[in-house]
Ligand code: SF4
């Protein structure tokens with residue numbers, strides 16, 4: 045019976061396109077695809093538009109070869125491939141909140157080659173540690189709001205924004221409550237389930253997602269997993285929603301208890317702190333969220349955040365994954381690795397492509413996990 | 424070898440350029456002996472700003488330094504290995520790895536130990552910029568570091584808000600510089616440096632437009648040694664003065680039909696940084712009467728252009744020539760920010776189409792017969808969108824070729840294979 049609790053999220057995750065199409069039919073609303081989780085979804089939602097995250101499908105492909113030079117990360121190519129194959133043909137528009145150079149190419153190629161009625165490039169600052177970013181982003185959000193109003197023909201009122209903020213904050217709070225169950229000695233959910241829960245929230249109407257979360261939270265305390273927890277792992281690095289990989293690791297006497305991914309905790313960790321100036325509040329939320337590596341400078345704010353996660357979730361070991369050619373993470377991984385190891389948390393590094401060699405990785409992860417099972421009675 | 428149609432001669436001011444470059448690197452290394460200050464940062468950093476700290480302030484810009492290392496294959500390899508040993512991936516920016524490697528090995532490409540800067544000051548538009556100096560600061564024992572975010576969008580979408588965002592960061596940067604150096608900031612020096620920078624970058628654009636002439640007075644290989652001064656010290660008077668002298672000499676070459684390459688028959692342009700250790704390719708082209716007149720890279724990394732009344736590209740008129748008198752720190756920074764946002768090589772960070780349009784303009788106005796795109800694994804910043812540029816040029820009916828390589832890591836360049844690809848292209852052009 046234990047799997048069923050997360051069934052809804054799994055279904056949404058698997059059938060994301062069908063969900064969006066049905067949502068459109070049901071509500072008559074527009075759907076906007078976004079490319080990076082810095083997208084200020086509250087404003088999109090307040091416009092009555094459904095924001096859905098564009099992600100890859102982890103299939104080998106060659107569609108993107110003429111569009112993106114192969115030195116850019118597999119994820120951005122995988123995302124563009126979805127568009128070129130028409131898998132997101134129900135989208136009414138696309139937007140990007142400025143992120144890494146890689147993903148921006150998926151966006152601009154999509155803009156050029158895939159017809160859509162609306163597209164928007166939000167100049168999300170990279171300098172999120174300067175106080176100057178707050179008024180700047182607030183202003184950029186104002187422009188985005190106006191543009192959405194023009195597109196939809198609907199004025200976005202303060203009430204609309206308040207409602208969207210409330211729904212989004214509730215979603216964040218509920219997911220955090222679910223995450224608390226990962227802290228337990230025997231976590232009540234697997235890393236795979238957590239990932240599907242979070243990613244499905246990026247593709248569904250948050251109000252509906254909130255309902256499902258509330259239902260889940262009622263039943264979760266009584267859940268007993270028959271699997272063994274094994275080694276408590278954290279996973280860090282480039283975006284990862286690779287089901288096969290998570291499944292494989294969790295079949296090896298290990299459980300992912302936390303992660304710092306934009307398909308995980310980083311997406312929902314902080315709330316909008318309501319203030320009279322709604323757009324200012326939304327701007328602050330995105331500037332203050334746990335940083336993506338490409339925006340984490342001059343200070344490395346990710347290090348204390350990650351160490352705190354490791355402590356709070358009682359992490360024993362970390363798997364660092366990196367999408368091939370992913371510069372932002374390549375630039376952070378050495379520092380993170382050394383900081384974790386200095387703090388007594390062993391790390392293991394893996395490089396990902398669109399598809400991952402699960403068999404080969406299995407042997408390597410097994411070897412890593414064995415290091416946690418050395419007979420302690422010898423010492 | 425095809426026959427010479429035009430007379431040609433070396434540049435008179437060549438040695439002066441060489442000396443300026445040498446002095447630049449020496450001055451940096453020796454700055455502290457005389458109580459001066461040294462800072463390091465990207466070639467695109469607002470180098471005019473630290474100039475307000477005094478006349479004895481010297482800089483080291485990272486990209487041209489990385490290219491200098493690349494010329495020396497052996498040292499470059501050692502640098503790459505050193506960076507890799509610290510856990511940094513080998514597909515990261517090759518200049519950055521050359522730079523970090525030098526710190527780790529404590530070796531300056533110009534001889535002696537690595538001259539540790541007093542502070543780091545840079546801008547961020549490519550994903551690697553701010554991280555480059557974050558790591559550099561750590562490797563050098565956490566030296567003070569400030570970075571200005573300039574990723575506010577292309578020039579055609581500029582606004583007061585975007586300018587204010589940049590200016591206010593620079594204002595903060597000045598206060599920070601005063602703190603870390605203990606020096607009082609002189610706005611007058613800043614103002615002069617801004618005038619210099621506008622003059623330098625406009626003059627370089629003017630020099631590039633002179634290459635519209637047939638035969639071209641400068642070829643790209645020569646330009647590499649000249650534009651570099653702008654990447655080192657665009658804000659300094661000696662740089663602007665030198666470019667003025669060079670402009671006059673190039674004008675003279677145009678007037679007297681002195682060619683860069685005597686056998687010029689076909690004109691090509693390239694894209695992105697060249698594989699520095701393999702510039703012999705440019706000579707190889709010349710054997711067939713093919714001359715590269717430059718690229719958006721050699722023109723627009725430093726040169727600031729504008730569309731003139733007749734609709735064609737020319738040098739942007741510096742504020743001082745428009746009768747604008749800079750009177751305050753804030754005004755100086757605003758002019759600098761606005762001027763810099765129009766840099767051609769900043770536009771493609773937001774849309775490949777903006778770059779394709781500029782490339783098509785160069786093809787037309789510079790009478791280019793074909794384009795050679797360097798798919799440069801060493802630089803994600805300038806290779807961004809390059810495949811879309813290729814498609815757009817192809818669609819416009821422009822003969823193109825692309826070759827893969829790396830500007831700074833020779834392990835990723837296959838000279839023989841590239842020559843075969845170039846041969847095929849020469850055949851398309853009718854040059855072979
Ligand atoms: S952060 Fe890394 S994985 Fe994510 S899109 Fe950018 S380069 Fe790709």
Ligand code: SF4
Pocket residue numbers: 486516517518519549550551552555801802803804805
């Ligand atoms: S990747 Fe290219 S644009 Fe980016 S820092 Fe390196 S040389 Fe500069």
